[in-house]
Amino acid sequence: MPQSMNKDIIPLFFWIKAVSCPDISILIYWKKIKKNKRRDLPMEYYYQKTSFSLKIPAILKSLEQNNMEGYYFESCEEMTKDILSRIPEGSTIAWGGSLSIEESGLMDALRRGSYRLLDREPYMNTGDEKKFYGEAVQSDFYLTSANAVTYHGELINTDGIGNRLACMMYGPSQVFFVVGANKFTASIEEGFRRIENIAAPANARRLHRNTPCAKTGRCVHCHAAECLCCYTSVIRHSRFPGRLKVFIVGETLGL
The missing domain is CATH 3.40.50.10420 (NagB/RpiA/CoA transferase-like)
Known part of the structure; x- marks a missing residue:
């Protein structure tokens, strides 16, 4: 990743890479994270939270099936x-x-x-x-x-x-x-x-x-x-x- 890339868009980059679906929902989700972001938390926290949230629909579906x-x-x-x-x-x-x-x-x-x-x-x-x-x-x-x-x-x-x-x-x-x-x-x-x-x-x-x-x-x-x-x-x-x-x-x- 180029060093000149704006740090504010790095999490968005990882999100797009994770889901391979750069649609409008990604932008909405990123704006929500950025709005609620606490400055005292490391960026890894938001990467992990985003990664987990991607699994939620499948988890909820599995619970329903169970x-x-x-x-x-x-x-x-x-x-x-x-x-x-x-x-x-x-x-x-x-x-x-x-x-x-x-x-x-x-x-x-x-x-x-x-x-x-x-x-x-x-x-x-x-x-x-x-x-x-x-x-x-x-x-x-x-x-x-x-x-x-x-x-x-x-x-x-x-x-x-x-x-x-x-x-x-x-x-x-x-x-x-x-x-x-x-x-x-x-x-x-x-x-x-x-x-x-x-x-x-x-x-x-x-x-x-x-x-x-x-x-x-x-x-x-x-x-x-x-x-x-x-x-x-x-x-x-x-x-x-x-x-x-x-x-x-x-x-x-x-x-």
Whole structure:
């Protein structure tokens, strides 16, 4: 690329090269990115965001074919507003201790609302874990994230206790997955590698677990007492239409 090329058109150049379709939609999209661009973020951020956005139509189509609903948002604020519009006041809401949901601002918004929110901490502090898990399974809405999602619309998750997986598969009337762009992988195998080498070690450190991965940063397929990887599931199809909804945000969320 000539050095004299204006830096402002470099991202547009990469977009055109990526899709090989220099039509008016490209110009509209580039103007939108340029308008919302933060000067403190590196240009690589916008290249990655553009690359991911190109995959969204196919991802949403795959989720639909898998009997799930998929929705894409460019920001957490847009996603939070949409989710709140779907939950009636007075609903019982449980959640799986998701860092993605905390970071998105959704939990703060729910705590300000008129809902029956099942908060884990009071139950854990009084030793009523089983009561919490039992009520969560019967909730109207269960909020969680996914450890990995493939471009083919498959949801991959690993749990230490299995309560999160149980609610995903059966129980709550609606299950909402909040997923950042960083959670997507090309295949199930790549999703497993992401869990073993990124999500599990990071969560073990965050939760102060005494596991090998918390010390080494990589999975050694341990059988430690505090292992977070006891149960694994792949959801490739939802038995009940519309029960599983995947809210995708074009940002980095969670681990």
